[in-house]
Amino acid sequence: MGVAGKAVPQTAVRGPSWDGRFTVLILFLPPALLLFTLFVVLPIGEAAWYSGFNWNGFGRPTNWIGFDNYRFVLETRAFWLALRNNGLIIAVSLAIQLPLALTLALMLAERFRGAVALRMLFFMPYILAEIATGLIFSFVYDGDYGLVASIWRTFGAEPPHLLASTDTAMLAVLIVIVWKYFGFHMMLFIAALQSLDKSLIEAARIDGATRSQALRHVVIPLLYPTIRLSVFFAIIGSLQLFDLVMPLTRGGPADSSNTMVSFLYNNGISRMRVGYGSAIGVILFVICVTFAFTYKRWFMRDE
Amino acid sequence: MSNAEIARTPFDPAVLFKAAFLAVVAVFVLVPLLATLLGGFKSLGELRVNPFGLPRHWEWQNYADILFSGRYWQLLRNSLIISTLTVILTLITASMAAFTFAHVKFYGSSMLLSYLTLGLLFPAATAVLPLFIKVRDLGLLDTYFGVALPQVAFSLAMSVLLLRRFFRDIPHELLEAALVDGCSYVKFFRYVTLPLSRPILATVGTITFVNSWNAYLLPLVMLNTDALYPWPLGIMIYQGEYSSEWHLILAFITLTILPTIILFLLAQKHIVAGLTAGAVKG
Numbered sequence: 001m002g003v004a005g006k007a008v009p010q011t012a013v014r015g016p017s018w019d020g021r022f023t024v025l026i027l028f029l030p031p032a033l034l035l036f037t038l039f040v041v042l043p044i045g046e047a048a049w050y051s052g053f054n055w056n057g058f059g060r061p062t063n064w065i066g067f068d069n070y071r072f073v074l075e076t077r078a079f080w081l082a083l084r085n086n087g088l089i090i091a092v093s094l095a096i097q098l099p100l101a102l103t104l105a106l107m108l109a110e111r112f113r114g115a116v117a118l119r120m121l122f123f124m125p126y127i128l129a130e131i132a133t134g135l136i137f138s139f140v141y142d143g144d145y146g147l148v149a150s151i152w153r154t155f156g157a158e159p160p161h162l163l164a165s166t167d168t169a170m171l172a173v174l175i176v177i178v179w180k181y182f183g184f185h186m187m188l189f190i191a192a193l194q195s196l197d198k199s200l201i202e203a204a205r206i207d208g209a210t211r212s213q214a215l216r217h218v219v220i221p222l223l224y225p226t227i228r229l230s231v232f233f234a235i236i237g238s239l240q241l242f243d244l245v246m247p248l249t250r251g252g253p254a255d256s257s258n259t260m261v262s263f264l265y266n267n268g269i270s271r272m273r274v275g276y277g278s279a280i281g282v283i284l285f286v287i288c289v290t291f292a293f294t295y296k297r298w299f300m301r302d303e
Numbered sequence: 304m305s306n307a308e309i310a311r312t313p314f315d316p317a318v319l320f321k322a323a324f325l326a327v328v329a330v331f332v333l334v335p336l337l338a339t340l341l342g343g344f345k346s347l348g349e350l351r352v353n354p355f356g357l358p359r360h361w362e363w364q365n366y367a368d369i370l371f372s373g374r375y376w377q378l379l380r381n382s383l384i385i386s387t388l389t390v391i392l393t394l395i396t397a398s399m400a401a402f403t404f405a406h407v408k409f410y411g412s413s414m415l416l417s418y419l420t421l422g423l424l425f426p427a428a429t430a431v432l433p434l435f436i437k438v439r440d441l442g443l444l445d446t447y448f449g450v451a452l453p454q455v456a457f458s459l460a461m462s463v464l465l466l467r468r469f470f471r472d473i474p475h476e477l478l479e480a481a482l483v484d485g486c487s488y489v490k491f492f493r494y495v496t497l498p499l500s501r502p503i504l505a506t507v508g509t510i511t512f513v514n515s516w517n518a519y520l521l522p523l524v525m526l527n528t529d530a531l532y533p534w535p536l537g538i539m540i541y542q543g544e545y546s547s548e549w550h551l552i553l554a555f556i557t558l559t560i561l562p563t564i565i566l567f568l569l570a571q572k573h574i575v576a577g578l579t580a581g582a583v584k585g
Contacts, residue, residue, distance in 0.1 A: 021407050024488040032400035032459050033415065039456035040422050043430035043437060050433060057436055104328065107321055118325060120571065121332055127567045127574070129517035131535040132560045135542055135552065136339050145347075145549045147338055150354045179331065184578070191579035240426050243519045247539060261428040261520075269524060274432050281429035292424045 044285060051278040061275070069279035078255035079280070082263040085170055086239055089259070092174045093181070093234040101182045101230070102223075105189030106215070119190065123183040130180070134247030137176045138163060141248075166256040169249050173257050176244060181237070185230045192226035193219075228299050235295075239288055260284050343554030350550050365554040375558060377530065378537035381447075385522070385533055386515040388451040393458050393511045394504060400459070401466035402492050406478055416467075422460030427520065435524050449525045450533075454515050462507045465580055469503040470496060506577035509570045516563065534559045 051069050053061035073079050104122060108115050125133065140147045141162045149159030162168045200222070204214045220227075242261035245251055251258035251266055258266065260280065268277015334355075342350055343365050344358040353359065369375050404416050434453055435444075443449035473496060481491050497504070519535045526532060529540070538559055545551050567574065 020482065020488050021409065024403055024407050024492075025409060027489070028399035028403045028492075029415070031396040032419065032463065035396060035452065035456040036419055036422060036459050039434060039437070039453045040425060040430060040459075043433035044425060046433035046437075047429050057432075100328075104325075107325060118329065121329060123571075123575075124336070124564070124567070125332060127513065127563060128560055129519070129535055129563065131517070131519050131538060132556055132563075135538065135556050136335050139339065139342065139549055139553060140335050142547075142549065144547070145350050145354065147334065147354050179335070183332075187575060187578060191575075236424070240428060242428065243517075243535075246519070247542070261426075264428055265520070268432055269435070274436070277432045281426075281432065284426050285429040288426050289424055 047278040047281045047285070050274050051282050053275040055274045057272045057274040065275070069275045070283070072276060073279050073283065076267075078258060078267075079260075079263060081255050082251075082258040082260050085257060086241070086259050088170065088174065089177060089238040089241060090235050092178065093238050094231065097178050097182050098185055098227070098230055098234060100178070101185035102189055102227070104182070104186045105193060106219075108186070109190050109193040119187070123187055125180045126184040126187075128180070130243030131247050133176065133180050134244050137172075137179075138248055141172055163249050164253055166254050169253060169257040173245060173248055176248065177238075177241070180244065181234075185234065188226055188230055188233075189223065192223055196222050225300075232292075232295055232300070235291060236288060239284065239291070260287075339553050340557050342550060343557045345550055347548060347550045350553075362550065365550055366558065369551075369555055369558055374537070374541075375555070378532060378534040378559070379562065381531055381537075382516055382533035382535075385447050385450050385454075386512050388447055389454045389458070389515040390508050390512050392451065392455045393462055394508055396455065397459055397462035397507065398466055398497065398500070398504065399492070401463045401470055402496055404463065405467045405470035405473075406475060407488070416463075419463055420460050422457065423464075427457055431520060431524055434521075438525055444525060445527050445531060447531065450518075450522050451515075453521055453525075454518065458511045458514065462511065465507055465577060466500070466503060468580070469500055473499055502573075502576075505570075506573040506580070509566075509573040510577045513563070513566070513574065516566075 050061060052064055052066060054063040054065050054069070055061040108119050108122075128136075139145065143149050143159045143161035143164070146159075148162060152159040160168065162172045196219070201214055201218055204218045205211075209217065240261060241259045242265065245257060245259055245262045246265075249257040251262040255263070261284065264277055264280040264284070267273060268280055338354060341356075341358060342354070344361045344363070345353065346360070346362055349359060400419070404412060430453075438444055438449045438453070441449075443452070477495065478488075478491055481495065482488070516533075517535065518533075522533050522536050526536065529537075532540070538555060541555050542552050
């Protein structure tokens with residue numbers, strides 16, 4: 001039916017009808033809501049339910065053990081190591097990654113030859129899959145063939161196997177995390193810088209502020225919303241880190257580089273200990289959601 | 304201030320410092336990537352003594368063996384199927400929902416939207432064990448759909464938010480005028496909203512594609528058959544089989560990240576646009 005087709009006068013008077021809206025509501029909303037409920041919300045609820053059972057995933061769960069799974073998780077030293085590692089990842093993200101990203105953004109938001117190319121280059125690691133990144137760095141760190149090893153050898157020392165030692169594995173993972181994600185935050189900052197009102201900065205300069213004063217007292221405060229957002233992404237991302245750990249260390253050696261999710265995978269999924277794994281998942285969920293709501297409430301109220 | 308003029312001269316220490324700093328970061332980013340690309344052209348023996356430099360003898364065979372193996376193409380094909388399914392289903396379901404939230408007033412609209420956007424906060428890892436059981440009970444284990452459907456569900460929150468914001472900028476008066484002329488909501492959506500929204504659809508599609516293309520955890524849990532593995536699973540297996548034959552593994556890595564880099568160069572506008580649009584939302 002062409003829009004210009006039949007000119008029925010009544011329709012023109014009646015205007016948009018409830019019927020039309022109703023059709024849209026029953027056709028357009030259900031697919032998204034169903035998929036979301038079935039594959040996101042229900043499974044999270046089920047994780048809470050399964051966490052009360054000692055269950056291997058086959059048949060129906062029958063062996064109800066209450067909160068014992070949570071007790072088992074909290075009594076495992078490896079879980080606390082994983083939690084500590086997630087804390088380390090957050091610390092490195094906030095203390096090294098974001099300042100680095102902000103510094104680079106301030107440098108690269110200006111126009112000069114090569115700025116766009118550098119932006120693309122720094123963003124490239126973010127586009128790569130975590131698995132590929134992890135494998136590339138397990139080569140870099142390889143004690144026989146890797147780049148780090150050959151640097152060691154030029155100094156005449158026996159190269160270490162960084163990923164195979166409990167002292168260094170987590171440190172090695174942290175370096176890869178900075179390599180992979182700083183470009184993402186840099187891009188956020190560049191986008192924010194480019195949408196800033198330049199006249200405010202010019203006004204400050206005319207009033208006699210030096211470059212660094214203008215930066216500290218005008219530019220950075222104007223960036224606060226983006227910085228808060230970046231911090232939010234960095235922390236939520238750090239809590240859920242997994243793919244990068246698998247090709248590098250699988251959480252080892254001796255659980256020294258596990259994150260909460262790799263701990264969940266190694267103990268819950270690969271051994272199909274559904275109740276135990278679900279308890280870890282629920283703990284992760286509670287941490288993420290509590291953090292998100294607290295943060296939003298305290299730091300992002302105005303947005 | 305005259306500092307600005309001085310800053311133009313190449314001998315300004317600030318400029319030199321800046322250039323040095325950028326160079327150091329560029330080296331930090333580039334060296335692992337270049338070493339991977341070039342390492343694939345070396346023999347294992349040369350890799351050990353010459354990990355940084357250009358290959359003295361270019362071993363094209365490393366790459367050729369993989370390209371003619373069939374295994375590489377199968378992995379790419381599987382990834383392509385899963386990602387394409389995910390993108391198509393995400394775009395259809397998310398755009399319909401976003402249109403409803405943008406242009407149809409109904410009781411409970413804002414509540415349903417908040418419900419959907421909660422998905423932004425939920426860690427996928429929490430859901431993954433129950434998801435495995437659900438997908439198994441639905442008979443979708445070891446199928447492309449068993450991976451794609453959960454991926455669609457997890458990408459909906461962000462997609463609906465981005466699309467709704469764009470759809471709302473299409474004047475509501477336009478829709479009202481069309482309705483008065485006897486056009487239906489569905490037709491307006493199909494013939495006005497979607498064609499006007501190509502840029503944002505491209506952005507959402509690209510981001511969904513990249514996420515799906517790179518995904519590891521969901522395929523790992525949902526697929527048991529090698530023949531169905533997408534490339535991140537396949538490359539982990541490959542690395543396991545060739546454990547320390549780094550020259551082959553590096554060639555394989557290069558060939559699997561090549562499509563990602565090409566896609567990025569083609570679609571970087573859409574990727575960056577979506578990133579920053581999603582970010583400003585808060």
